[in-house]
Amino acid sequence: MTRSRRALDQIYLPFWAAVFVALACVAILALNGWREWSSRQNDLKNAEVDMANLARSLTQHADDTFELADTILIGLVNRLETDGTGPAAIKKIQTILQLRKSTQKRIRGMFIYDETGRWLATTEQVDFTRLNNSDRDYFQRHRASSDRETLIGRPIKSRSGGQWIITASRRFNHPDGSFAGVALTTIDAAYFSQFYEQFDIGPNGAVSLLNADGIMLARSRDEGTYVGRDMSNSPLFKNLLDRPAASVYYFKSPLDGLQRLSFYQLSSRYPLVVLATKAVDDVLESWRYEALTRMVFVLGLTGLIATTGFYLVRQLLERQRMAAALLAKEADFRLLAEQSSDMVTRIGFDERILYVSPSCARVVGWDPGQIIGTPALAGINAEDLPRVQQTVTALKLGEAEEARIIYRTRHRQKGEIWIETAMRVTRVPETGKIDGVVAISRDMTEHKDLEKKLAALAISDGLTGLANRRHFDERLQGEWAKASRDNTPLSLLLIDVDHFKKFNDQYGHQAGDGCLRSISRILTEQAQRPADLAARYGGEEFVLLLPNTDAEGCEQVGQRVREALHEFGMLHVLNPPSKRVTVSLGGATNLPAGVAADCVSLVAAADRALYAAKDGGRDRLVMSGQVIAWPGTKSA
Secondary structure, eight states: OHHHHHHHHHHHHHHHHHHHHHHHHHHHHHHHHHHHHHHHHHHHHHHHHHHHHHHHHHHHHHHHHHHHHHHHHHHHHHHHHHHOSSHHHHHHHHHHHHHHHHHOSSOOEEEEEETTSBEEEESSOSOOTTOBOTTSHHHHHHHHOOOOSOEEOOOEEOTTTOSEEEEEEEEEEOTTSOEEEEEEEEEEHHHHHHHHTTSOOOTTOEEEEEETTSBEEEETTOSSSSTTOBOTTSHHHHTGGGSOSEEEEEEEOTTTOOEEEEEEEEOSSSSEEEEEEEEHHHHHHHHHHHHHHHHHHHHHHHHHHHHHHHHHHHHHHTTOHHHHHHHHHHHHHHHHHHHOSSEEEEEETTSBEEEEOTTHHHHTSOOHHHHTTSBTTTTBOTTTHHHHHHHHHHHHTTSOSEEEEEEEEEETTTEEEEEEEEEEEEEOTTTOOEEEEEEEEEEOHHHHHHHHHHHHHTTBOTTTOSBOHHHHHHHHHHHHHHHHHHTOOEEEEEEEETTHHHHHHHHOHHHHHHHHHHHHHHHHHHOOSTTOEEEEEETTEEEEEEETOOHHHHHHHHHHHHHHHHHHOOBOTTSTTTTBOOEEEEEEEEOTTSOOOOHHHHHHHHHHHHHHHHHTTSSSEEEOOSOOOOTTOOOO
């Protein structure tokens, strides 16, 4: 009976094994499908959050812009209704408009029209004696309505500049309450478009600013074809009043036909709508690639499982399951180790190498036969060896099952390289006792070199290769503290290229960049000592920091810079009388026994000397007097 039952179990065992494999494959595919769908929804959700944050921020920006225009209009209307529109009052208004024009970056222009639409005053440099705006929609609406609130009009073509503008206007009255005219401010539609283009929302993403009637006021990626379009027939605006003030919105764009994920936000202060959108294809592009990669992997894994199950069933039928499984496991391990680009090493409890994969020739330059049986820690840098030995000891004592460590070791041809090794203990199957370590190592030298390069880029100027402003400020504070501590002088030279804007205008910006690079090479040559620092201070300004240098030495360095530039002889026809590129220099020295000051006072003194050099005719060096604390200075 027992034998019969065992025989029956052996008959059904392959069947149940096949069922198990099939269920496992189905489960893996189902779980992967659910995971991919969840990942897709998560990407869309993240994009929705990004668009919501962007729309809210840009709505605040639009509100602030029109609030600025509104504030200007209120001030103009109050002055007009108080002082009237007589010649003297209009002359004052014209002066005020010109002053405001120079201080307002967002506002394109400001205008005053009388009750007939005639221009009274403007910030624009045009002859407006014959201009009349009584035909404009905003003017007619103000004339017909006694409403005193600010009106944000549809985008129109400017009569003074020809560009698309957005108008914000207010009515002002005569003392008897009758219509006296219109005060108007304008904002370039391109201002919003250029501002929106600063945000990275994908190759097909867009931000639109519309009024509550569905008229397009501005749009990113606009070549003049979108402003002024009527979008009131789109689904969003057909039932806008029934929608919440802000919400996610999926739609197919009538402008370019793309399916878009968006978030719209209605302004709580003005009749404006901001719509931030991403193309759904852009949002899901990364997911599609990753999902395809994972799906291929899962299908391969599923196929591998199915194949393994098939062979398992066959092996069960042949009563060789255990032996075949062990052989397959060993073969898989060998295949993985020998085909891997990483170096796989088996290390015994005595810390000697028992096995190493062929990739060791690429990683450390030695053939497997040359290092099997040698100490695993041979060749490790002496500074790193204690740390590596401590890690290995912890693994041998069972204090950790695995560890990862980066260290330096010898390469047969390349000298010293950086290695990253992941280690895991191995145990005797019968007893569970630790008998060694399996280590997987890879060459990290390029990664370490890249880290060094990135660290250097963080403190250097991209155009000239000199130290950048941030690095200069840090070095200045450090050298100032050192000079104060050691009672030694500290000098500084500020250098400004004479008439550099004219050079750019005459020869072009590429030539200007070449000029700056040439000057930076001269400054590098003059910063001869290890402690000297040449830096780009900003634009065409440079700085030389000269520790342990008195005023006489500072002046000598400055003169060498001028002489070197004269010898270089770069042409600059708009820089008389030499018609060559020259520089003005301002030098300052902090004396050990001088009046108490801070490092900003040294910069301020050099800056004043530089302006004196400019005022004195340029192409010269002026040294500052005693460095004293400059009122109101702050640390750089």
